[in-house]
Amino acid sequence: MALIECYECKRSISSEATACIHCGAPMAEGQTRAAQPASAASTISFGSLPRNKAVPETFAAAPAPAPEPKVMPAAAGRRRRQQAERAAVPQLDADGVRPVEGWLKIMAFLMPMIFVWFLLRSGHSLKQRLFGFGWLGLLILASTLSPNGSH
Known part of the structure; x- marks a missing residue:
């Protein structure tokens, strides 16, 4: 088993893979990039843009979990109620x-x-x-x- 370059996305994949694990492009059985002649193409691909190695790739992050409700100590709640009662009394x-x-x-x-x-x-x-x-x-x-x- 060797690593070969996908003809579609130019990333390394296993030579035994039936399809690219990155882009899903099908691979011909037993066919490697080195053994594949330039004129013989088994599939039609519209290709992808060349990748710039200097620019890091981004991946969609999992959505952030909902923020936890703020837990307030009992003394703070009691203090706020007392302040509200004092403000209500003229x-x-x-x-x-x-x-x-x-x-x-x-x-x-x-x-x-x-x-x-x-x-x-x-x-x-x-x-x-x-x-x-x-x-x-x-x-x-x-x-x-x-x-x-x-x-």
């Missing part, structure tokens, strides 16, 4: 009242028709609500008592 002042945020103070002063309703959220004191809705009522009263330009 921060209260020393007297147990939710402070009015700066943006709400400014917007309730400039556009009370829209932003004073945010004072109805849980945690705001009656004093804060009376102040906000009082300002809204004062602006509504001032706009109804203002002199109209149409006489």
Whole structure:
């Protein structure tokens, strides 16, 4: 048994092989590349492109396995739940009242028709609500008592 070159892909195969193990080209029985005359061809081949020995050949890799789900320690999950619970509870002042945020103070002063309703959220004191809705009522009263330009 000797190694011969496949006439199709030019790779080494066994002289006893009936077909090339690389490209599948059939081999004539007992016929080697050296013994085969140049004019006698037993099969028709459309050939393949010549191989460049300087370029490494690539092969299709098996698909990567699905990534394992990330396992989180129990303490990390407990810590995240505690942080979410703390974020859900509004921060209260020393007297147990939710402070009015700066943006709400400014917007309730400039556009009370829209932003004073945010004072109805849980945690705001009656004093804060009376102040906000009082300002809204004062602006509504001032706009109804203002002199109209149409006489």
